Amino acid sequence: MAPTDHRPLTLRDVSEASGVSEMTVSRVLRNRGDVSQATRERVLEAAKALGYVPNKIAGALASQRVNLVAVIIPSLRNMVFPEVMSGISQELEETDLQPVVGVTDYLPEKEERVLYEMLSWRPSGVIIAGLEHSDASRAMLKASGIPVVEIMDTDGTPVDAAVGISHRRAGREMARAIIRAGYTQIGFLGTKMPLDHRARKRFEGFTEHLAKHGIEVADQEFYSGGSALAKGREMTRTILERTPELDFLYYSNDMIGAGGLLHLLDLGVDVPGQVGLAGFNGVELLDGLPRKLATMDACRAEIGRKAAQIIAARVADPASAAEKVIELTPTISYGETLKRR
Amino acid sequence: MAPTDHRPLTLRDVSEASGVSEMTVSRVLRNRGDVSQATRERVLEAAKALGYVPNKIAGALASQRVNLVAVIIPSLRNMVFPEVMSGISQELEETDLQPVVGVTDYLPEKEERVLYEMLSWRPSGVIIAGLEHSDASRAMLKASGIPVVEIMDTDGTPVDAAVGISHRRAGREMARAIIRAGYTQIGFLGTKMPLDHRARKRFEGFTEHLAKHGIEVADQEFYSGGSALAKGREMTRTILERTPELDFLYYSNDMIGAGGLLHLLDLGVDVPGQVGLAGFNGVELLDGLPRKLATMDACRAEIGRKAAQIIAARVADPASAAEKVIELTPTISYGETLKRR
């Protein structure tokens, strides 16, 4: 086998193979402009026979258009984000836009790097999680001149547009449901993530509403790393040993809540009679648990879809002014771990 | 506010603002070649003040290098793939390469489209799940002239290189462990996915080894869609109602296995005495379950890391010939649902 040097094929190769100008080949390949049926066929045949794959880099530079939408999220391991992603993909499939994912690991500096990197490919739009960004990131987003949708959260001021839920309100509403159900000794269990602003806001809304009723969070417990389910068990044991009088546990996510639930059931604790539980997110997993955990849906797929719609509309018509902030309403689900009344 | 037309900034703008040639600005921004400290500072200042973000499209076209690695996977919702992804990212962080994800939804035609789309950006390498691809996809991969690593599976012939485990062997080994433990009435529960070749191969290896001992799978049950945990419960109930004499259930993934486990525990069945259980994957979730499910680790992060290493090595030195197939050895974990002996 001769060491065939693999120079990638160009339009010129197809042009020569089909005996048509590069320009015409280009037109055929993009379905643009009038080309006779005969020519079209010859070109397509030649392209296929050669195995030609167009060079989008050159195309993008010449046309000044890139059909990419940058999607910047903190993590892929939290099921929330894959679900947002599928809402986005689903919606963009109707257009010629394509999502490209960047992951920040909840680190502002990494967010900045990823954003810079993605903007340097001149995407047609940006969808980015959260409203909290470094000054530099915000400046880049503003200067980019492309549509930007900040997702997941509406408690704050977006650079351009935002789609999400109010996490403060979500926290408040859960507090309201808990108080209404008659619980008074309330514990909070969450992640050790100072940079998870949405969890923080939920906690703030939560304590704020409790305070209105003269109630304070009686104890708290935080974790980081490891299996969320196992950690949920562990934290629940710890907090109840320390503060046995707790009659309600509010978890910052469903996975640790599920762990707590399994632990309490193992112990034979009466849930929700003796201790009530609630999580956050509405993960699909909960359906298979021995008892359905109370939770609040974060409208993930819907957020993805709406965000993608906004980008698509603005790409199609840059003048089209949409609402700046779309606040979705999460629905509380009582499950079987939060008394109703 | 005047409708300031946002022409994106170019090197030229930075050049003018700093009073240095475009070429020197380019050198500063890429840390290439010798530039005096004074000039460097002036340029960086100007670039920052303007908010200049380089245009990688132009850069890539000129330099004929793109620092992207295409990663093509079936889904993001199966935790397996985010874990592979993090192995890849982790490894590529040491280099200047960047992963870009494409999702195929287990559809060969979509894989073909995604691959075409990604190759048209002329990435430096491709990491793609599985060894089964359409002829067209395989042709594109071969013609691309860039390093290609097929991951997850080693039962077959790769286009270029492969890193994974042998799913046939994984199936065989689980069958061996089950038989050795003395189970004889064996049921199989899996996904209704004719296109999930790895699940199919595990099943084939499994039945093949059982056959050697004169055992046949006594019953099977398949599902699609919905919460895997809930489906696992449901399928387990169904299969045991239909075939009560089963004494072992082999699940094609851990989530449905976990559902089955929860169901059996609810029923008060003696696990693993009366019925043994095993899944596949080694998901982190299992740690929080009331009883640890037997499973087999798929070496996900390791696969991602190895694949990324191969790409990085070949990008650094295209001549570097590595092993073509790297087969990792999954370790069986007996947990508490498979008798040991």
Place this chain on the structure above:
DNA sequence: ATGAAAGCGCTAACAT
């Protein structure tokens, strides 16, 4: 319906 020319914003290669 087809082609020719110019140039998108950078960088390689070669000056100086």
Place this chain on the structure above:
DNA sequence: ATGTTAGCGCTTTCAT
């Protein structure tokens, strides 16, 4: 250490 020139592979625009 810095500048100049010539493209990279396409598409836009303007002929024909």
